[in-house]
Amino acid sequence: MQTECRLYPASPMPPTELIERLKGLASSLVSDVFGRWAGAPGLLPVSGLAxxxxxxxxxxxxxxxxxxxxxxxxxxxxxRPGEILVIAAGGATDRAILGGLMGQYAQTKDLAGIIVDGAVRDRSDLDRVSPPVFAAGISHLGPYKSGPGELRCPISVAGLTVLDGDIIIGDEDGIAVLPRARGEELITAAEAKGEAEAAESAAILAGNWDRTWIDEGLKIVNVQASSSN
Known part of the structure; x- marks a missing residue:
């Protein structure tokens, strides 16, 4: 018996140059320049990420x-090669959505990564034969294969809306999402923030990191020690 799978049109692939620029950044930089809300808390790397x-x-x-x-x-x-599978599985971690065999197959398809708002299994196999995998948990219990589902549709993972074709960045801190229409704008802003942070790092090494902004933002109230009888 067949079950319904709704398939929406594929989005255009972003320019390769844009993706390569993003690989030189970090999820934290993207999150910072995009209102500090572009991430999906709890979806962390579980395998395959050096x-x-x-x-x-x-x-x-x-x-x-x-x-x-x-x-x-x-x-x-x-x-398609270079895409990142982003799977909305309701955040349930009692059953694995995929394991080593599916990860190995994803590698043969040249996928850039897999993100599961749910559980995975076969961590060692995934680490050996799969693209990097991010997930909400690990479970040895296997999945059902009944459907239904949708492909290339709007989804929500860990409370974050993702549209097909949105640009994903993932690293050891987790994932961040850039709306595809704002990719160039946000990547340029993240690059500028990365340069600013590099300058701050150099200032720390030189011993002249500007800390005046802290006292400008705080009103210090000195508390007198109580006298003991």
Missing amino acids: PGQVIAGPAFTVRTRPGDNLVVHKALDIA
């Missing part, structure tokens, strides 16, 4: 029933 590695690419969005991965298999079949 120290200091940054992944970036356009989102291929997937919405599935919690604990079910039928439409995730279909997403792997049709995903």
